[in-house]
Amino acid sequence: MRCVISLSTIDDLAKALPDSGLITDPDVLAGLGHDEAEWAPVGAPLAALRARSADEVSRAVAACADLGVPVVPRGAGTGLSGGANAVDGCLVLDLSKLNAIVEIDPENMLAVVQPGVVNDDLKAAVAEHGLWYPPDPASAPWSTIGGNVATNAGGLCCLKYGVTRDYVLGMEVVVGGPGGEYGTRLRLGRRTTKGVAGYDLTGLFVGSEGTLGVVTEVTLRLRPARRDAPRTVVGSFSGLVEAGRAVALVTARGLVPAALELLDRTCLEAVEDWKHLGVDPSAEAMLLASVDSPGAAGDEEAEAVAAAFRDAGALWAERSSDPVEAEALFSARRLAYPALERLGPVLTEDVCVPRSAVPAMLGKVEEIGRRHGVGIATIAHAGDGNLHPLLITPPGDAAARAAAQAAFDDLIAAALALGGTVTGEHGIGLLKRAGMQQEMPVGVRAMQRAVKDALDPLGLFNPGKVIGADPAFTRP
Incomplete structure (x- = not known):
């Protein structure tokens, strides 16, 4: 049941935040109220605020604490787990306008940025100083x-x-709890390369999905720009499991390419039908490796990766000598998800397993898809065991949707049985809360709840996400 939005609460919030430009238009709120996780539930926000400064964030959090209004931070809304989805009666705090690159320090190889800075924009800015931001x-x-x-x-x-x-x-x-009153601004971490003064609160906030406070500025480590153009190695395989064996062999031989990505035939066909990049979609599975070691060592490493592909049973494996072709292949990898979205609602998995278990997990993906009658397209950061099976359903087909949800749950169970985790990089959000309860013992979940309660005693920040309502214990 959705709550009834109180006009008096909106008025009180507007009075507490004069000149903030609160957004209450239902159409705008609908766009700001969710990320790209189509299957995650969405609540009805009270209002939204496009913050223009850290001070405005601070004042908004303080006002929301006084009024009992939950705060749901969001950036570009590209998440795939529902972590930025509105809850009923919340303030959606849009941080995309906080997009200044505050400082680039080439001497110490660091950058200070606001949270709304786009990843590629940061890469371009630091590249002008001979630096690189790898994520x-x-x-x-x-x-x-x-x-x-x-x-x-x-x-x-x-x-x-x-x-x-x-x-x-x-x-x-911007926090509440023991660090001060709600709305208090604190600096965590350091600018030095090393530092162990106290608990790692910076690391605690990374991956916390806005449930502990609102990040208003980040200090980032940079690396020197890569000197040589990466070499691309491509392998074609007769199936997913065969490609998985090649991944395991690359790992077993101690090879560490900069990237080792997997796409299945469904992904390749979807991208080629959409963007016409000239990628051959005939392979059942394809591995793309990028090797960036400098000089002759890079050439030798690229050949070693290709040899591992061949020894694992590749139909063919070659180093690409055409930079345009190489770029098209990696573009296909990046475009796979939006290309598949065009085919129907997509339920996205994000499981991660030990690298030696990649072949077994890929076999489970195929078996689970067949058993439930669900079409599953697979892309993966295969080199580190992070798989993204994408479950595709026809629009408006309730039975197919139920089958996809059952397959989703079975994929999580399979990953856990292989010693994996329910999420490698998309986060828990709303979609993976049940999986997190399966993965973590009750005592560990209780510790996580204790951290949340200590840093956010009002439960103000992004409530219901990550931990959610855990049936194993009752919150005091």
């Missing part, structure tokens, strides 16, 4: 640093270079 989710042209921090986003290069958490040195947050 590169497929949504990098649109997703924001704040959202990347909220979900600890990874991307194509995370196999070799790590995920967002590996690059966050510090941040400014």
Whole structure:
């Protein structure tokens, strides 16, 4: 049941936030009230605010605490787990206008940015200083640093270079609880390369999906720009499991390409039908590897990856000598999700398994799809075991939707049985709460609830997400 929006509460919020331009138009709220997780529930927000400064965020949080209005932060809305979805009676706090690159420090190889900075825009800005920001989710042209921090986003290069958490040195947050009254601005972390002063509160906020406070500024570690153009190695396989065996062999031989991505035939066909990139969609599965070691070592590594593909049974495996072709292939990987969205509602998985278990998990994907009669397209950051099976259903088909949900649950169970986790980079949000309860023992979940209650005693920040209502214990 949806709550009835109180006009008096809206008036009180407007009085507490004069000149803030509260948004109450139902059509605008509908657009701001959800991310791209089509299957996640969405509540009815009270209002939205496009924050223009950290001070405005602070005042908004303080006012919401006084009025008992939940706060749901959002960035570009590219999330795939419902983490930015509105709850009934909330204020949607849109941070996309906080998009300034505050500082680039080439000498210390760091950048300070506001949360609304788009990932690719940051990459372009630091490249002018001979620097590189490696985390590169497929949504990098649109997703924001704040959202990347909220979900600890990874991307194509995370196999070799790590995920967002590996690059966050510090941040400014608006909090409540023991750090001060709601609306208090605090700085966490540091600007130094090393530091172990107290608990790692910065790391705690990375991946917290806006449930502990609102991030208003981030200090990021950078790397020197890569000197050589990456080499691309392509392998074609007769099936998903065969491609998975090649991934396992690459790992077993100690090879660490910058990226090792998988696309199945359904993904390739969807992208080619949409964008006409000239990619051959005839393979049942394709692996794309990017090798960026400098000089002759990179050439040798690229050949070693191709050899691993062949030894694992590839139909063919070659190093691409055409940079245009290589770019088209990786463009196909990045465009796979939006291409599949054109075919019907997509329920997106984000399981991660040990790399040695990739072949077994890919076999489970095929078996679960057949058993439930559900079409599953698979893309993956295969090199680190992070698989994204995409369950596609015809629009308006309730029976197909129920079958897809059952398959979704079985995929989670299969990943956990193989020693994996329910989410590698999309976050828990709303879609994975039941899976998180399966993955974590009761005691661990109780610790997580204790952290939430300590830092957000009013339950103000993004309520219901991540932890949700856990049947194993009752909140005091």
